[in-house]
Amino acid sequence: MKKSILLGMAALALSAQSAMALDKISYGTAVKLSPVYYLPVLAGQDQGIFKKNGLDVEWVPANSGPDFHRALAAGAVQIGSSNSATDIPAIGRGAPSVIVADLQTADNFGIWVSTKGHINTIQDLKGAKIGVSRLSGAEDSYGKLVASKAHIEGMQYTASGGVQESMALLLTGGIDGVVLTPHQMIDLKLQGKVKEVAEVEKYKPQPWVSYTIVAAKDFVAKQPDVAKRVIHSILEANAYITSPAGKPWALAKMKEISHYSDAAAPAVYDETALSKDGKIDRAAVKNVVDFMVQYNLIKASDVQNVDTLFTDKFVK
């Protein structure tokens, strides 16, 4: 009797242990120090959202979108946050990944100028030299989109490198403007050194998808339940971040990781619009594809079928 009780207790303990076993996941992000990328995954960790959904998630940040997709292809990460401007060329050209959810619809790029310069309105951008991270990239195309829609002639584009290099050129007069996001420019804006003269968002076709959740096709096919739990955990984290309860946590994290000042953190927080349902609009993906084809970021033959770029089965 005593032996059977002990055996029963041992069996119960083993089954409880296996029930508590968490699925280990490496979650990548295209960039390390952008709040849109790190807030959801860190909220998932800190608030126990991943654990509640049976997941043990390690955050593996990359230094660029292409590096993230390479990490996906190499199996170093299974799923992560990226942006459509990188996803669509990568997937279209054969990367074994697929967009599984919308992370944030808007990316809030703008054309920023020095407050000491001669440019005060969008029309003053005529003939201006605009810095972009690289020619034929997304920022370059955004600049051309604004020029086209706002009928500004003569804007020239130059590759000004990374954020620091671009800001140095802007402040020293090497360029007249730069295409960047508010979260990158906020400190200079609050110091009164730069101002935004054009919001790219106003000129983009709608609907649009900017930040995405992307997964390896292999992972989605072989572990759909785990993929679904990761996606829903991130969406739950987004809901927390955008809630009144989550705002103080988010502000504290932005100050800790991005070293935003007390004034900058709330300003950046107000710009975030993380998706709570992750729903992907086919028309939004098509708009991004058409935009990229129009501005020669990809060839039409690279993406023959828009439906191969994404799946909405996890967020219906």
Next chain:
Amino acid sequence: MGEGMSPRQRKYLPLAIRLAAIAIFIVIWDLAVRLGWIDPLFLATPLDTLEHLVPVTEHAARDLAVTLTAFISAFVAGVFVALAIGFAINLSNYSRKMLLPLLALGVTIPKVTLLPLFILWFGIAQMPVIVFGALSGFFPMVINVMTAGGEVKPNQLLLAKAMGFGPLQIFRKVTLPAMLPVLVSGLFYACNASMMGVFIVELALARHGLGAVVHDLAVTFQTADMYAAVLLTASITVAINMALWYAARYFGRWRY
């Protein structure tokens, strides 16, 4: 120069000139920021940099350990493989003539262009850092080993054989001592190349390590911290080179 100076003054004159040059550089650096020639967003003053050195070192202690571990692994692996391959090639004049130009090509090809492929081949953890660092040290070291083979005089080998030395004795008493000066200079070159390789990959790709720390500080515009991290990296490199120099002097003391 030096006429009318005492022997003591002549002895310390080069040191005084070096110190004066460093002092002038620091003064110009400080004035450039304080007088507004350069925006403090992009250049911290020397004093700010020094003030942040200790806090940055404490904060980056774990990353420092990661970098040193990666460097030592890369350096040892690169040098070990270079010595093995270099000595094997040196066994034959024909193989040395055939392979030396090909391996020299490996030194000149900019391996940094292969960095994006390193993620595909080696993942996103420490492996690409170590492999790139090892490759960076391997090529210059293997060239040095092959070149050092040419320092061994054929008539010395002939004499040793005539005196009845076996292959191992010839290697210990004739070949290795003749090769040692070139090998030691190769070690210094490989050491700095490996360090540079590790740092480049950390800067471009990695999550941990001093390179990743510098990258993150630069992107978040913590200028004084970033310069302190760069100063820390430079100090580590100097310390490693000095350690290598003292080791070379110690193990090569029989030559002096």
